[in-house]
Amino acid sequence: MTDFEVLSRINDMIELGCEQEARASLIEHLHGRSQSEEAYTPLLNHLLRRVGLYPYLQLDTAMWQDRIVADVFRADVGLPEFATLHRDQSSLLSKLLKGQSVAVSAPTSFGKSFVIDAFISITRPKSVLIIVPTLALMDEVRRRLHRKFGGSYSVVTTTEGNIPEGSKIFVFSQERAITYANRIESLDLFIVDEFYKASAAFDKDRSPTLVRAMIKFSSIAKQRYFLAPNISSLKENLFTRGMEFVKTDFNTVVLKTYDLSDSTSGDVEKKSAAVRRICQPGSKTLLYAGSHSQVKVASDAVKMSWPLSSSDLLRDIGRWLGDNYSATWALSTLIQHRIGLHNGQIHRAIAQMQLRLFEMEQHGLDLIVSTSSIIEGVNTSAQRVVVWSNKNGNPRLSNFDYRNLIGRGGRMFRYFVGEVYLLEKAPADSETQLTLELPESLLGVAEIDSVSDSLSEAQRDKAEAFDRDVSAILNVTSVAALQREGKLQSSDANVIWKLVNSISNEPSNWRALANLNSSNRESWEWVLFNAINLSPAGWDAPYTKVVAFIKVVADSWTSTIPAMLRKLSNHSVTVEEFFKLERTVSYKMAALLGDINTIHARVSPNRGFDVSPFIYRLSHAFLPATVYQLEEYGLPRMLSRRIHLSAIVDFERADLSLSDALEALETRRSEVYKLFGSPAEHFMLDHFYAGVTVDQVTRQST
Known part of the structure; x- marks a missing residue:
């Protein structure tokens, strides 16, 4: 034809x-x-x-005539030159420019974030808050906005230090947003990316915190913009009240699906043979394996047929990972075969490095094997998506998650057609009606004045009873007041009540809390076990392993990860489990101990001690705070340690802020580079500095 x-x-x-x-x-x-x-x-x-x-x-x-129409749809999106929006992007931007609040469901390839950048460029709002579901996305968004708007906006991703003067864009996870709630007085625009996660049906553990954030910040925002993919309809609810729901199926790429499941489903050998045929060096492929165990099987299947890369960079990165993490870590070998691994646990700097390598046409990665983190944790896309498993860990992959996953196939101007290969049956096609409800666990915990008119009498009674009883024990005006001051982090009234009940009725069990200030780590055990027992779900490891890990990881700044793994060998902690445990203790354990410390101080006001310093160190994995923050920015802790020992930046200085550290690293950039000689370390430094440097390109007149 x-x-x-x-x-x-x-x-x-x-x-x-x-x-x-x-x-x-x-x-x-x-x-x-x-x-x-x-x-x-x-x-x-x-x-x-x-x-x-x-x-x-x-x-x-x-x-x-067509040139005139295209010119009408050109917009300032913060780039050196104006960009052309597609029709539905322009329609969405027009609604926002008119002051409307919008909840939008659009395909992954739609370009919803492009609309944010255009809105900021055109209207120049003074204060914007963007909530994203993962730390990986937080860094992606920070880098994009800093590159475009860093000259006129402060892009804030950490919750420590003073709020900068002038215009600012906050980019937080919902947990970080909540800790900042009492410090943000007003917002011009409040954005929630992946807002469907406010439903317990999609994220049971974290949805209450996101709901709290949506209630709090919606009440002070002039305008709201909520984003999600693949929502068929939005049931009327408290949290999108006054917002227009916009659903669009406008795609900028096409997906071609090849169902091989009849011959491969349930047969590891046949799936392995299939991925070896599908995944070829030189083409970018995302392979969804579903679980950590299947990641190993799937990645090994490809590695068998891919020779070592000729890239000196990849070989050096592999050696560096083996030296600085573990010689037995699969990634240190896989990366030399142009294969990366992605999950939600790997240190942020290493995860970012892999995604950058995947974006490179030469000397980069051609395959990333992942768990469900690739569904929502990053914005990367590929020519091919291979679905090795139709599970998300243990449960079946939902049609909603499946559509999000395959939406990673294709990219404007690069892969007009994305290819999807199914090695197991896809979930049955279905529509997704999003239902957002106020979780019962928030009653009495969160400030819900702005939605109180929508509560039932029974809900109001429950909230008032909880607040009355707990406030009396803690001698505060309200539990919500403690939340507002950032002194209680839990979003679950049941957990708060359990902590209050134990600490107030069993004081002898908590006399050892002061031991957390001791240098004798053996004395920490009783307190840590007692805390875990009050919140038994979701530790992902035996309690003895969690406690042993905390005692060893207290040496994070002065020890190496291989040395700490040797100390944990009796507990069979692998490098993969090291990542998971570090994340668990620095987030969940630190938050739990913070709430225990707050409640204990209210119950025993004359106790004579405060364990906040221990909790602060734990929340940063016992690293200096700025080192922990810089790792999120792409600078591995090992490089920070060498920079510190060379006296370029004193990371142990108590008053060192993140902005101070960044300024010092920029001022002495040439000295930093001279410290490191390997291609791997220079690559990491290049990536880090690219994310903290503002583009100096001047927009051409149009």
Whole structure:
């Protein structure tokens, strides 16, 4: 079929009202000619304009009418030059510019974040808060916004230190947002990415905290913008009240699905053979394995057929990982075969490094094998997505998560068509109605004045009874007041009541709390075991292993990870489990001990001690605070340690702020680079500095 015949058929689709089908056919046509340097014909440009794909137009060969339309849809998105939005992006931006609050469901490839950047560039709001579900996304968003707006905005991702003067953009997880709640007085724009996670159906453990954040910040925000993929309908609820729900299926790429499950499902050998055929060096592939055990099986299957890379960079990174983490860590070998591993536990700097390598055309990674973290934890995309397993850990992969996963296939201008290979059956297709409700666990804990008119009489009675009883024991005006001051972190009234009941009725059990200030780590055990017993769910390891880990990881700053792993060998802690335990104790244990310390201080006001210093150190994995924060920015702790020992930055200085450290690292950048000689370390430094440097490019006049 000639090009004209193809385009004529697509035109017929448009005339018949089948625009979505026409758009998909046009994208496939662009894919077919992507290797050709032949200019687009005026007819092709015209059809692209008719289906709203304005960014794909080649203006040099477009008719003047189409060029005029494309010009109308150009917008300032913080780049050196104006960018062209597609039709539905422009419609969404228009609503925001009119002051409307919008909850939007759109495909992964839609470009919802592009609308945020355009809104900031055009309106220049003074204060913006963006809540994202993962630390990985937090750093991605920080880097993007800092690169574009760092010259005129402070992009804040840590909750320590003073709020900077002038215009600012806060980028937080919901937990960090809550700890900052009493310090943000007003917002011009409040954004929640992946807002469906406020439903317990999608994230049972963390949804109450996100609901708290949505209640708090919605009450002080002039405008709201909530984003999610693949929501069919939004049930009327308290949290999106006054917002327009916009659902769009506008795609900028096409997915082609190849179902191989009839011959591979349940058969590891056949799946291994299939991935060896599908995954080829030189093409970018995401392989979803579902669980940590299957990640090893799937990655080993590919490694067998891929020779070692000729890249000196990848080989050096592999050696560096073996030296600084563990010689037995699978990633140290896999990365030398152009294979990366992604999960929610790996140190942020290493996870970021892999994603950057995956973005590289040469000398980079060609395959990333992941758990469910790739579904929601990053914004990366690939030419191919391979679904090795249809499970998400133990439960089955939901249709919602499946659609999010395969949405990683394809990318505008790079992979017009994304390929999806199923090695196990896809979940049954279904629509997703999002239902957001106030969790019972928040009654009496969160400040819910702004939604109190929607509570039932029974809910109000429950909230008042909890607040009355607990406030009397703690001698405070209200539990919510402690929350507002950032002194209680739990979003579960049941957990708070359990802590209050134990500490007030069993004081002898908590006399040892002061031992956390002791240098004798054996004396910590009783307190740590007692704390764990009050919150038994979700520790992901035997209690003895958690406690042993805390005692060893207290040497994080002066010891190496291989040395700490040797000390933990009696507890069979692998490097993968090291990551998981560090995350567990620095987040969950630190928060739990913080609440225990607050409650104990209220119950025993004359106790004569405060264990906040221990909790602070634990929350930073016993590293200096700025070292822990810089690791989120992409600077591994091992490099920070050498910088400290060389006296370039004194990371042990008590009053050292993150901004002070960044300024010193920038001022003495050449000295920092001279400390390190390996390609791996220079690559990591390049990545780190790229994320803290503002683009100096001046926008050209248009």
